[in-house]
Amino acid sequence: MRLFSRILAIVGALVLVTAVSLAAVVSYYWIHDGTIEVRVRPKQAGGDDVSIRCPAFLARAGLALVPASRLRLGEEARSALSAAGEMVSQLRRCPDATFVEVLSREESVRVSKRDGRLVIEADTPGETVSLAVPLATAEVALRAIRD
């Protein structure tokens, strides 16, 4: 019985250490990579209010699982991705700013950088939409798709 208790304690300790390590790794990547956020808010009653917050490292991990054969791209697409990748890399070095703003009496679209994330916000008569993607994740994703 005493031996059984010891084994149980060792197994318990191992499980605890593994769980804590796993939590630490997940927390590190969660904090390091940030989150991808999608928010759709309807302006009329009855519309669907959508809010998605996904740790960015999950997107990276998901991309790593996609078979390379599925990501075979043409020359033009690869060239466009190279340009997009370089743009994201440059944006990471820029200070926070609004890069594009389109305003009209009824609608507005804004593309900006805030706290290391590319933020796209649209305000239409029907709904407001916002999308925030960590630039580091976008850069890694674009490179992964291109290569």
Place this chain on the structure above:
Amino acid sequence: MKRWMILAGMGMALAAGAAATVRAAEAQPWLHVYVTESGERGETVRVNVPIELVEKVLPLVRHERFREGKVRIEMGDSDFSAADLRAVWQAVRASRDAEYVTVEGPDEKVRVAKRGDEILVLVDGSAEKAEKVEARIPLDVLDALFSGSEEELDVQAALQVLARKGSGDIVTVQDGDTRVRVWIDSSEEGR
């Protein structure tokens, strides 16, 4: 005492480093394109991009005649070739300040002049056609633009020269209710 001096020295070095970083960030030129329509729709488009970003991305863009930061000139069936265009530019470049092109039509008056180190393009609309265009292009920007091979315009080189020029308006257009302004300054949001 010695420790305090070391700490003070480190503090000053950090402050100097931070100040240099702030200065470097402030000095970065931004290209701004603002289009404002004061009419019924009241649309406004504002684009603010660091020139360094454009310089880095431009060589990677490949679209039709645009490659590696250069655009290929094609004059089609025209008798006027890219070499002629380059020759005209060289002639204007070497000449004294003057008004080189004046077109006075019923709707608008177009003037192209060389004044100091700039080429001025001015378009003035008539009373019915409220249009006003003013483009100021520095000569060395045009030099850089024509610095490529015979059939190409080197947009990348022109942009690099433009970035070194510092702040200032490049193009302003007033067409009826629409106003377009393209300029460079060191502010992210434009001034």
